Amino acid sequence: MKAIEVKNLTFSYDRKVNAVDNISFTVEKGEVFGFLGPSGAGKSTTIKLLTRLLMPQVDRVFILGQDMAKADHKFMRKIGISFENDVLYPALTGYENLYFHAKLYGINKQEIKDVMKTLDIWDARDKLASQYSKGMKTRLVLARALVTRPEILFLDEPTSGMDPDIAAYVRKVLKDLNKQGTTMFVTTHDMHEAEQLCDRIAFFNSGKIVDIDTPESYKKRYGESRILFKVDDAIIAVDRKNKEELLRLIEHDQWSSIHSREATLEEIFIKVVGRGLKDGE
Ligand SMILES: Nc1ncnc2c1ncn2[C@@H]1O[C@H](COP(=O)(O)OP(=O)(O)OP(=O)(O)O)[C@@H](O)[C@H]1O
Ligand SMILES: [Mg+2]
Numbered sequence: 404m405k406a407i408e409v410k411n412l413t414f415s416y417d418r419k420v421n422a423v424d425n426i427s428f429t430v431e432k433g434e435v436f437g438f439l440g441p442s443g444a445g446k447s448t449t450i451k452l453l454t455r456l457l458m459p460q461v462d463r464v465f466i467l468g469q470d471m472a473k474a475d476h477k478f479m480r481k482i483g484i485s486f487e488n489d490v491l492y493p494a495l496t497g498y499e500n501l502y503f504h505a506k507l508y509g510i511n512k513q514e515i516k517d518v519m520k521t522l523d524i525w526d527a528r529d530k531l532a533s534q535y536s537k538g539m540k541t542r543l544v545l546a547r548a549l550v551t552r553p554e555i556l557f558l559d560e561p562t563s564g565m566d567p568d569i570a571a572y573v574r575k576v577l578k579d580l581n582k583q584g585t586t587m588f589v590t591t592h593d594m595h596e597a598e599q600l601c602d603r604i605a606f607f608n609s610g611k612i613v614d615i616d617t618p619e620s621y622k623k624r625y626g627e628s629r630i631l632f633k634v635d636d637a638i639i640a641v642d643r644k645n646k647e648e649l650l651r652l653i654e655h656d657q658w659s660s661i662h663s664r665e666a667t668l669e670e671i672f673i674k675v676v677g678r679g680l681k682d683g684e
Contacts, residue, residue, distance in 0.1 A: 406432045406555055406586040407453065410463035414452055422448045423459075424610035430588060435581055438590040439597045439672065440607035441680050446590035447486070449607075450559045453588065454484050466555060480508050483553035485561060489544040493533035497524055497543050500532050501550055508551045518546045521576060523569075537564030542573065555586045562596060574599055592680045594668040604668070608676045618668060625674055626666030633660040640664075 407430035414423040422445045430436040438446050451457040453464055455471055464471040469478055491500050501515045519525040522542045527535065535543060541564055548556060561577065562570035577600060581587060591597050597604050598618045606613040616624070632639045632652050641648045643663070652658060673679050 404432070404468045405465070406430045406434065406467060407436070407588060408465040409453070411461055412449075412452060412459055412463060413461050414448060414457065414459050416448075421610050423452060426610075426612050428605060428612060428615060430586060432586055433581070433584055434603065435577075435587040435589060435601045437597045437601035437604040438588075438607045439592065439594065439604050439668070439680070440590075441592055441678065444607050445610040446592075446607060447559050448610075450484070450486070450557050450588070450590060454482060454557050456484075480551050481554045483548035483551060483556045485541075485545045485548040485557070486559045489540075491532040491535075491540060491543060493531065495532060496529050497532055497535065497539075498528035500543060501547055504547045505550050510550055514550055514552070518550045521549075522546050522573070538566060538569055541565060542569075545573065549580070553585070555588070556580070558587060558589045560591055561589060562593070570596075594672070594680060598668055606672055606676055608678065613676050621668065621671050622665060625671045628663055628665050631662045631664055632658040634658050 407428075409429070410427050412423055412426050413421055415421045424445075426449070428436075438444075438449060440446055448457065452459045453466070453471070455474065466474070467481060492503065495503065498515065498519070501519065502512075505511075505515055516525065519528055522545060524535075524539055524542050524546065527539060532540065532543060541562070545558070545561060548558070556577075558577070562573050565573065574596065577587065587600070589597075589600055591600075601618065603615060603617050604621070605615045614621075628643050629640045630643055630649060632641065634652070634657050639652065641652065643649075669680055
């Protein structure tokens with residue numbers, strides 16, 4: 404049985420442009436599968452469709468073999484959802500937000516404590532959710548997704564707004580969960596996050612999947628390693644195959660250091676998709 408099976412999923416908000424345009428993919432159990440794409444690509448819309456926060460116009464989503472068109476409350480416990488701009492109850496404390504959610508699924512208080520400790524927000528449990536910082540809110544939303552111990556986690560930009568060290572810590576928590584068997588579907592526009600977390604990555608743009616592969620295989624297929632010359636304060640990157648330019652720079656003898664570097668996922672994304680992962684590229 405596949406963890407996730409999606410066939411020809413399509414959705415339009417205005418019935419003119421498709422925000423998600425005929426996508427199909429499968430995710431194996433235990434896999435971390437990523438959607439990497441720029442702002443407005445349709446990543447959040449895809450997660451909403453998969454988890455039924457939006458109803459697709461064409462209906463072919465199976466999760467753990469369950470046809471999502473017929474999923475009930477009991478089945479939904481198997482799924483954890485964490486959204487970038489999720490709705491917390493601002494007038495409730497962090498703890499109360501989790502308690503309210505846990506109650507719905509019959510989860511005990513010890514589990515709430517465990518998950519808040521794991522995500523390092525236990526000390527802030529009595530603060531109102533409205534007083535949480537952005538990174539703390541993201542962790543509280545993640546805690547809410549984890550508290551039911553789901554088989555599959557849907558994570559929309561899971562480290563958005565976090566300081567780099569907290570983001571790295573949250574990725575470690577997610578990796579540990581994956582080692583224990585949790586399947587994950589992750590969206591991000593952060594190539595480092597995609598590379599660190601994901602077994603396979605879909606390059607996603609304008610509602611379409613452009614390619615699906617492992618990070619290593621993308622690099623083998625598209626990545627040309629480069630030689631970097633530091634000349635005064637500038638870095639000049641030269642394709643390894645461009646011997647003429649390499650020799651010219653070496654003979655010129657004005658460089659202070661030379662390094663070789665693999666192509667980044669972002670460079671490969673630009674090559675394959677024709678645009679970058681950040682606005683305006
Ligand atoms: N509620 C809505 N009503 C109308 N259009 C919407 C709505 N939500 C999203 N869209 C549009 O659908 C497209 C995809 O948006 P979506 O939020 O899924 O992108 P995203 O990849 O998650 O972007 P980001 O990285 O900024 O979160 C965009 O053009 C967006 O303007
Ligand atoms: Mg989004």
